[in-house]
Amino acid sequence: MLSRNTMPIEFHTTQLPNGLTVLAETDREAHTSAVGFFVKTGSRDEIPALMGVSHFLEHMMFKGTPRRSAADVNREFDEIGADYNASTSQETTNYYAHVLPRFLPAAVDLLADMLRPALRTDDFEMEKNVILEEIGMYNDRPFWIAYEQAMERYYAEQSLGFRVLGTTQTITDLTAEQMRSYFEHRYSPDNMVVSFAGRVDFNAAVEQVTRLCAGWQPTGTRRLYAPVRPNACDLSLTRDSVNMHYLVGVAPGPSRQDDDRYAAAVLAHILGDSDNGRLYWELIEPGLAEEADFAHHPYDQTGTFMTYISCPPENAGKVEKKLWSALARAAEGLKDDEVRRAASKIAMDLTLQDERPAGRMMAMGGQWLYQGRYITTEETLNRVQAVDVAALRKLIEQYPFSPRTVVRMGP
Amino acid sequence: MAIETHEFPNGLRLVVEPIGGVKSVGFTLLLPAGTAHEPAHQLGLGAVVHELLFRGAGDLDARAHGDALDLLGVHRATEVNTFNLRLGATFLGDRLTQALPLLTDMVRRPHLNEKDLDPAVQLALQQIESLEDEPQDKVMIELKRQHLGPTLGRSVLGEADHLRSLAIEHVRGYVSGRFVARGTIVAVAGDVCFAEVRDLLGRELGEWPGSAQDIPHTRPTAEIVRRHVHAESTQQHIGLAYETVGVAHADHIPQHVATAVLSGGMSGRLFTEVREKRGLCYSVYASYAPRRDAGTVFAYAGTTTQRAEETLDVLSSELVKMSAGVERAEFDRAIVGLKSRLVMQGESTSARARALASDVFLLGRPRSLEQVAAEVDAVTLEKVNAFVAHHSPKEFTTITVGPRPLHA
Numbered sequence A: 001m002l003s004r005n006t007m008p009i010e011f012h013t014t015q016l017p018n019g020l021t022v023l024a025e026t027d028r029e030a031h032t033s034a035v036g037f038f039v040k041t042g043s044r045d046e047i048p049a050l051m052g053v054s055h056f057l058e059h060m061m062f063k064g065t066p067r068r069s070a071a072d073v074n075r076e077f078d079e080i081g082a083d084y085n086a087s088t089s090q091e092t093t094n095y096y097a098h099v100l101p102r103f104l105p106a107a108v109d110l111l112a113d114m115l116r117p118a119l120r121t122d123d124f125e126m127e128k129n130v131i132l133e134e135i136g137m138y139n140d141r142p143f144w145i146a147y148e149q150a151m152e153r154y155y156a157e158q159s160l161g162f163r164v165l166g167t168t169q170t171i172t173d174l175t176a177e178q179m180r181s182y183f184e185h186r187y188s189p190d191n192m193v194v195s196f197a198g199r200v201d202f203n204a205a206v207e208q209v210t211r212l213c214a215g216w217q218p219t220g221t222r223r224l225y226a227p228v229r230p231n232a233c234d235l236s237l238t239r240d241s242v243n244m245h246y247l248v249g250v251a252p253g254p255s256r257q258d259d260d261r262y263a264a265a266v267l268a269h270i271l272g273d274s275d276n277g278r279l280y281w282e283l284i285e286p287g288l289a290e291e292a293d294f295a296h297h298p299y300d301q302t303g304t305f306m307t308y309i310s311c312p313p314e315n316a317g318k319v320e321k322k323l324w325s326a327l328a329r330a331a332e333g334l335k336d337d338e339v340r341r342a343a344s345k346i347a348m349d350l351t352l353q354d355e356r357p358a359g360r361m362m363a364m365g366g367q368w369l370y371q372g373r374y375i376t377t378e379e380t381l382n383r384v385q386a387v388d389v390a391a392l393r394k395l396i397e398q399y400p401f402s403p404r405t406v407v408r409m410g411p
Numbered sequence B: 001m002a003i004e005t006h007e008f009p010n011g012l013r014l015v016v017e018p019i020g021g022v023k024s025v026g027f028t029l030l031l032p033a034g035t036a037h038e039p040a041h042q043l044g045l046g047a048v049v050h051e052l053l054f055r056g057a058g059d060l061d062a063r064a065h066g067d068a069l070d071l072l073g074v075h076r077a078t079e080v081n082t083f084n085l086r087l088g089a090t091f092l093g094d095r096l097t098q099a100l101p102l103l104t105d106m107v108r109r110p111h112l113n114e115k116d117l118d119p120a121v122q123l124a125l126q127q128i129e130s131l132e133d134e135p136q137d138k139v140m141i142e143l144k145r146q147h148l149g150p151t152l153g154r155s156v157l158g159e160a161d162h163l164r165s166l167a168i169e170h171v172r173g174y175v176s177g178r179f180v181a182r183g184t185i186v187a188v189a190g191d192v193c194f195a196e197v198r199d200l201l202g203r204e205l206g207e208w209p210g211s212a213q214d215i216p217h218t219r220p221t222a223e224i225v226r227r228h229v230h231a232e233s234t235q236q237h238i239g240l241a242y243e244t245v246g247v248a249h250a251d252h253i254p255q256h257v258a259t260a261v262l263s264g265g266m267s268g269r270l271f272t273e274v275r276e277k278r279g280l281c282y283s284v285y286a287s288y289a290p291r292r293d294a295g296t297v298f299a300y301a302g303t304t305t306q307r308a309e310e311t312l313d314v315l316s317s318e319l320v321k322m323s324a325g326v327e328r329a330e331f332d333r334a335i336v337g338l339k340s341r342l343v344m345q346g347e348s349t350s351a352r353a354r355a356l357a358s359d360v361f362l363l364g365r366p367r368s369l370e371q372v373a374a375e376v377d378a379v380t381l382e383k384v385n386a387f388v389a390h391h392s393p394k395e396f397t398t399i400t401v402g403p404r405p406l407h408a
Helices: A053-060 A070-079 A103-112 A121-139 A141-154 A167-174 A176-186 A200-212 A261-272 A279-284 A313-329 A334-352 A359-373 A378-383 A390-398 B045-052 B061-073 B094-109 B114-131 B135-154 B159-166 B168-178 B194-205 B252-263 B268-274 B305-324 B328-345 B348-364 B371-379 B381-391
Strands: A010-015 A021-026 A033-037 A082-087 A094-099 A191-198 A233-238 A245-252 A291-300 A303-311 A405-411 B004-007 B013-018 B024-031 B075-080 B085-092 B185-190 B226-230 B235-244 B284-290 B295-304 B399-400
Touching: A010 A191, A010 A200, A021 A200, A021 A359, A033 A103, A033 A359, A053 A082, A053 A094, A053 A121, A053 A176, A053 B328, A070 A103, A070 B328, A082 B328, A094 A103, A094 A167, A094 A359, A103 B075, A103 B168, A121 A167, A121 A176, A121 B235, A121 B295, A141 A233, A141 A245, A141 A303, A141 A405, A191 A200, A191 A359, A245 A313, A261 A279, A261 A291, A261 A303, A261 A334, A261 A390, A279 A291, A279 A303, A279 A313, A291 A313, A303 A313, A303 B114, A313 A405, A334 A359, A334 A378, A334 A390, A334 B024, A334 B061, A334 B075, A334 B085, B004 B194, B013 B194, B013 B348, B024 B094, B024 B348, B045 B075, B045 B085, B045 B114, B045 B168, B061 B094, B061 B399, B085 B094, B085 B159, B085 B348, B094 B194, B114 B135, B114 B159, B114 B168, B135 B226, B135 B235, B185 B194, B185 B348, B226 B381, B235 B305, B252 B268, B252 B284, B252 B295, B252 B328, B252 B371, B252 B381, B268 B295, B268 B305, B295 B305, B305 B381, B305 B399, B328 B348, B328 B371, B328 B381
Parallel strands: A021 A191, A233 A405, B013 B185, B226 B399
Antiparallel strands: A010 A021, A033 A094, A033 A191, A082 A094, A245 A303, A245 A405, A291 A303, B004 B013, B024 B085, B024 B185, B075 B085, B235 B295, B235 B399, B284 B295
């Protein structure tokens, strides 16, 4: 279904002696090129006193290097017309750029240089204000507050529950020295991959990455996998300024590595697809709730299912009752049709991702950090299409959306 | 591959851009049913109608219709803006024959059942209530309302009392008046061939009657107003707007270039002055929203309350300062950014369909990416500086949302 009628896409990989892995999916017919550095570090890898350091560091990577100022970095990205960004999550920090093919070497030079930043103290102090502004921006989003509270309580003191942005206190107290130390330790070449897609000459890319990065010293940094003990908790928060009622629920689910993550993706569609999923019919179609989602959020060796609703306060009781009832009945009435519809929608998502080098670059980088191997779209599609009603029943039995943490936020 | 257009005898306009090496198809259908067309006492009809389009069409009830689209793997969405109600979809090229009739049924034969009106109204009312929890969105909605006036400035969410007084006859009347062939544009891009799309569309919509009046795109003259809307938010949200040229004007590309100098990337003036140098905010941007005969530049910044006056000052000075001109290096960066974005747009079949439909609506004709790139290439530094010397603002419609008004 997804075979190409033109030049084939080729996958290449190599690893530098210092452990840095280079991946590429080359497509000689692509009109653009994409490159990203994916670092296996995030809020999960922090200690409480350093909460938010991974995300703050992501900002600081743009503030200049020994040979470039912050203004130089910003200017050079724009000089090559790059569509670029970075992001931090619980487990990864990513830096990427999407450019016209002739600018790829310049993009690689810039990103590789940034990955060994200057981390100057006065830039650090100025950027602290921006991070505090970002925290302020999210503080105005009731869903975000409920989500952060739910994660904190579900993971009760374990690092997966840490706020990615940190708190006003942890950020205010953070020193540049602490950040440099975290960077030295975690941004080890054997703790990251460089992913390329689109119109890329693999040999030239490897030659350039080797020249720029072979001198980076590995530190042997490793993620600590403390046993995850989910915590069941029920919390209702009120805030005068909030107008609607929000609920976030978190419960165990498959991890990034589990085979049943494909069944989990299908289940998430069946329950949570906003066009036609079961929660749509229960809650949105009758006009009871504006939003009703169910999603699979997997992590490294552990995972969750998450549900989210937003509704008028006067409907809160009724909506919640229907929500739990719908989730409790997830295994009832499952039919092949329902499974095939979900698989069809997922297949469409994959096709669209395939058509953009940036999409493939991101997918490969993430896959390598979590699975340590290359997974073609074809394989992903086959795994999704192999999910059947029996697999879904088995999944629901193993992950019945319980024990769960529920956090509500309303006026 | 070449773009082809067709106008059916009933006035329906079609534009098709076949794209090689892709499997997907982007589909955009623009109906002449935007907020500007809503009857003055029924603001929110668009919000209700675009929800009802998913609740049964042709021979299929809501569930059967949704299931059919899902089985084909069709992504679909509707949205309302000032001039149009847009139905967008993405699907695999080999599903065209099955997907297209399901989509055209939504506009040609929507069920519009009375029993679905109240849920749709409830959802629209909830969207209005949610806005109180989204001050970043609220400021821009209020800004548009204040700046563009009672017709062009309408909120896509409608007005709560109007929504509550809607009856199904109003909905059906609105749809029969505005869901018409002449005035509607269909754009398709991706793994398709022109003749097949034309013939299929002709079968589905060739007999569709009706014609809709267009409305002026210029804003009524309004005084410059500064207004504060109270909200108990952590941040103060600032929105500025000023009028500029539209796509009919020869200088609309220089306006795009000027906006890119302000806000195209992290070396843009707003990001540099407001965020990088002063740490005043996380989010700051300017955007250009062209209409046919005129357009608006909107700017936004969100900042914690103590620094709100300074943020507003820096933001407005940067907009005013543009009149002094841009440097060669800034100009070059803006051009390479705009041209890169064009190539990237070409990788997305849905982005192409959207852009083609918009071109036909605003310009009367589609443009290929090569044509747009050539227009960008034709702009010189001198042209941009001549433009900004005569078209930069001195004052702005200003809306702030937050815990206290800003001092002058």
